[in-house]
Amino acid sequence: MPDLLAQAIATPGVAWLALAVMVAGLVRGFAGFGSAMIIMPVAASVLSPVEAILFLTAAELIGPLPNLPDALREGAPREVGRLLLGVLIGMPLGLWGCR
Incomplete structure (x- = not known):
């Protein structure tokens, strides 16, 4: 390291x-x-x-990691999950397209 x-x-x-x-x-x-x-x-x-x-x-x-507990408690986990799914699908495809 x-x-x-x-x-x-x-x-x-x-x-x-x-x-x-x-x-x-x-x-x-x-x-x-x-x-x-x-x-x-x-x-x-x-x-x-x-x-x-x-x-x-x-x-x-x-x-923003320190904000995560409050966001999970006060936010809409279902909507955050949909956004996370989009990131997990779209980011690898976008990075692959940059090469």
């Missing part, structure tokens, strides 16, 4: 990507949306298209 982390840190432009993620988190905190508009231009210049999409997906999934 340390080798993988060292390799990731050695990637040119990773500092700019980290800064973009922090700014995107600030924007998302105030506006509730828009983090992808900040992350993707920087990620696309540092990573390959598929890596940029995977990076954005991971960032967007990890960020």
Whole structure:
């Protein structure tokens, strides 16, 4: 694992990507949306298209995790399940189409 982390840190432009993620988190905190508009231009210049999409997906999934218990309690699990099904079908097809 340390080798993988060292390799990731050695990637040119990773500092700019980290800064973009922090700014995107600030924007998302105030506006509730828009983090992808900040992350993707920087990620696309540092990573390959598929890596940029995977990076954005991971960032967007990890960020709101603290809200999950309240969302499950107060939300509509059936609707969330339908959205999740769409993601599970559509994302692999979209990533496959990027190659």
